[in-house]
Amino acid sequence: MVRDQLKVLVIQAIQSAQAAGDLSPFEIPAFSLDHPRQTDMGDYAVSVAMQLARIARLPPPQIAQQIAKHLQLGEMASAEVVNAFINIRLSPAFLSTKVGDILARGENWGNIDLGRGQKAQVEHGSANPTGFATIGTARNVTVGDTLANTLEAAGYAVHREWYVNDAGTQIRVLGGSVFARYAQASGVDEPMPEKGYLGDDVALIGKQIFEREGERYLHLPREEAVRAIGRLGIDLIMEHIKVTLVRMGIRYDNFFSEKSLHTSGQAAAMLEGLSQKGLILEYEGASWFSEDGSPIRSGQGRKQTAEQYAAAGLAQSDDEDAPDIDDKGKTLPVQAVVMRSAKVVPNPDERATYFASDIPYVWNKAVIRGFNPAVYVWGEDHQADVPRVYAAAKALGIPDGVVRILVYRFITLMRGGEEVRMGKRKGNAIWIDDVIDEMGADALRYVMLSRAIDTKFAFDLNVLKEHNDTNPVFYVQYGHARTCSIERKAEEEGWPMDRTASLVYEHSSELMLIRKIMLLPEMVELIAQSLQPHHYTTYARELTQAFSKFYEDCRIKDSPPDIVYRRLQLVHAVRLTLAKVLRLMGMSTPQKM
RNA sequence: GCGCCUAUAGCUCAAUUGGAUAGAGCACUUGACUUCGGAUCAAGGGGUUGUGGGUUCAAAUCCUGCUAGGCGCGCCA
Numbered sequence: 001m002v003r004d005q006l007k008v009l010v011i012q013a014i015q016s017a018q019a020a021g022d023l024s025p026f027e028i029p030a031f032s033l034d035h036p037r038q039t040d041m042g043d044y045a046v047s048v049a050m051q052l053a054r055i056a057r058l059p060p061p062q063i064a065q066q067i068a069k070h071l072q073l074g075e076m077a078s079a080e081v082v083n084a085f086i087n088i089r090l091s092p093a094f095l096s097t098k099v100g101d102i103l104a105r106g107e108n109w110g111n112i113d114l115g116r117g118q119k120a121q122v123e124h125g126s127a128n129p130t131g132f133a134t135i136g137t138a139r140n141v142t143v144g145d146t147l148a149n150t151l152e153a154a155g156y157a158v159h160r161e162w163y164v165n166d167a168g169t170q171i172r173v174l175g176g177s178v179f180a181r182y183a184q185a186s187g188v189d190e191p192m193p194e195k196g197y198l199g200d201d202v203a204l205i206g207k208q209i210f211e212r213e214g215e216r217y218l219h220l221p222r223e224e225a226v227r228a229i230g231r232l233g234i235d236l237i238m239e240h241i242k243v244t245l246v247r248m249g250i251r252y253d254n255f256f257s258e259k260s261l262h263t264s265g266q267a268a269a270m271l272e273g274l275s276q277k278g279l280i281l282e283y284e285g286a287s288w289f290s291e292d293g294s295p296i297r298s299g300q301g302r303k304q305t306a307e308q309y310a311a312a313g314l315a316q317s318d319d320e321d322a323p324d325i326d327d328k329g330k331t332l333p334v335q336a337v338v339m340r341s342a343k344v345v346p347n348p349d350e351r352a353t354y355f356a357s358d359i360p361y362v363w364n365k366a367v368i369r370g371f372n373p374a375v376y377v378w379g380e381d382h383q384a385d386v387p388r389v390y391a392a393a394k395a396l397g398i399p400d401g402v403v404r405i406l407v408y409r410f411i412t413l414m415r416g417g418e419e420v421r422m423g424k425r426k427g428n429a430i431w432i433d434d435v436i437d438e439m440g441a442d443a444l445r446y447v448m449l450s451r452a453i454d455t456k457f458a459f460d461l462n463v464l465k466e467h468n469d470t471n472p473v474f475y476v477q478y479g480h481a482r483t484c485s486i487e488r489k490a491e492e493e494g495w496p497m498d499r500t501a502s503l504v505y506e507h508s509s510e511l512m513l514i515r516k517i518m519l520l521p522e523m524v525e526l527i528a529q530s531l532q533p534h535h536y537t538t539y540a541r542e543l544t545q546a547f548s549k550f551y552e553d554c555r556i557k558d559s560p561p562d563i564v565y566r567r568l569q570l571v572h573a574v575r576l577t578l579a580k581v582l583r584l585m586g587m588s589t590p591q592k593m
Numbered sequence: 594g595c596g597c598c599u600a601u602a603g604c605u606c607a608a609u610u611g612g613a614u615a616g617a618g619c620a621c622u623u624g625a626c627u628u629c630g631g632a633u634c635a636a637g638g639g640g641u642u643g644u645g646g647g648u649u650c651a652a653a654u655c656c657u658g659c660u661a662g663g664c665g666c667g668c669c670a
Contacts (some may be wrong), residue, residue, distance in 0.1 A: 038614075475632070
């Protein structure tokens with residue numbers, strides 16, 4: 001990358017200045033090369049002189065002058081000192097040579113070698129299989145899939161995984177719901193279980209099972225039938241979700257069964273191991289894990305009184321399942337989370353608690369399968385579990401930085417200015433499939449990607465339906481289609497061109513365009529490190545803008561043959577870059593629109 | 594009550610993670626089509642970055658008080 005090359009040259013300049021006695025000897029601190037806000041200030045700015053003021057014992061402008069004096073940029077660029085900034089401007093000749101480099105790299109343009117083949121995992125989606133994929137899942141999978149694409153481009157061997165929550169209470173409730181719908185489909189008047197899933201998706205699944213399997217489950221013992229139907233239901237729902245994901249351009253390497261952590265004995269082995277390390281406390285018939293990863297000693301704890309629960313607002317709940325205050329008025333371990341309890345699940349080998357799965361799962365990812373990084377994409381409702389999983393990773397000896405949990409904010413769904421409340425259980429969810437039908441998968445992905453994951457944003461279905469051509473994705477795709485169109489026309493009409501012409505660009509719109517093109521590998525690096533994929537949307541729009549300006553200013557057809565060739569080469573470099581960004585974002589690259 | 598997140602132009606959001614004069618899109622006003630694709634381009638107005646302090650050569654960005662909003666906090670998942 002150009003930025004890395006320049007950084008080396010700046011370091012060499014400082015060393016050279018020190019060797020010449022122009023700067024005192026000191027250890028060079030970490031510094032960065034930035035892009036100045038104003039493009040007339042150059043392509044890169046170095047502010048290291050201000051950092052060095054104290055250790056070099058000179059005023060910053062003088063330091064900058066000394067560094068600039070020893071900076072050997074050759075034909076690549078020129079440097080100028082302004083207010084202690086060293087501004088580096090890439091030369092037109094150098095920028096021109098990059099076009100040839102980009103064309104030579106072809107489809108690989110934009111790829112970098114940050115990961116050096118290291119195994120990385122992005123686990124995303126992972127919604128409970130209690131219904132079809134809802135619009136709430138769209139942000140999760142779009143962010144996750146884009147990050148997976150990015151890590152791949154950054155040189156990692158990427159594994160894409162969906163964690164299937166196929167154990168636990170909700171799944172049992174689902175089984176009952178599907179069974180009721182199955183029975184109803186066969187003509188039996190079977191009531192839905194309490195808190196059952198009322199959506200038409202579950203009804204459809206129940207009907208499908210009846211059509212496929214007939215009445216035979218009605219003749220089995222009730223519990224056995226519900227169990228079997230529940231398993232069939234999960235499978236059918238997952239199949240449906242997979243079809244939806246494919247429509248969004250998303251494929252997985254693996255669907256990881258939560259249940260397998262328990263049936264394989266991994267969860268039990270983990271509990272045993274943690275217990276031997278003194279990280280598990282047996283208390284009141286349950287097993288607790290120390291949340292901060294430090295050992296728990298018996299007797300250490302705090303009084304959880306009725307007053308404290310009332311203060312926390314927990315006792316005000318109308319929910320019948322709300323905690324019984326009398327039951328809480330006793331000592332609990334400090335910052336501990338339950339892992340296993342006969343009260344939750346009578347047979348804990350099947351699945352103790354939610355957290356009892358998190359610990360073996362993080363071990364499975366980071367240690368057994370060796371992913372680094374192991375990226376989680378979680379909704380904000382799981383925010384409280386983040387420190388617990390980090391603590392678990394620490395307790396298990398997994399180095400910092402291996403486990404990276406991203407928490408995104410839920411979108412607010414609007415329809416005609418009114419907020420839409422939805423829930424799978426109540427049966428008023430909005431399916432991704434329906435939104436794709438309305439606005440298309442590319443536009444949906446672009447919307448989901450265009451805001452930083454910390455941002456809560458409103459997503460108005462009506463507005464997007466009415467004004468879907470204002471979505472910037474069409475602007476970017478239009479730019480791509482236009483590059484294709486120009487190349488097609490040049491081919492079909494046989495525009496005269498001089499294929500021996502040198503690639504030297506002079507027009508300011510050409511040079512600005514090359515500058516934007518060259519940022520692609522920096523974007524891949526930025527997003528691979530920060531895991532913030534919204535940067536692509538800004539970049540894609542700016543790149544397309546630079547191309548549109550070039551298109552207005554620099555006519556190709558009917559120009560002298562050397563210019564025709566030169567500009568067509570540049571158009572192809574744009575095409576490669578736009579196509580790469582669109583593919584990284586998981587969007588299609590239309591040749592016509 | 595405690596924890597996490599958020600507050601930037603009329604609206605929706607950026608700001609390459611601490612750099613120079615805070616930028617785009619939408620909306621509004623004005624201009625450009627015998628054109629390689631007008632789904633375009635050019636120009637204009639619009640800001641005390643919620644608010645008070647602090648750290649730093651440098652703060653929208655880091656720390657902190659306050660205000661407003663969102664989410665979370667069960668032997669639920």
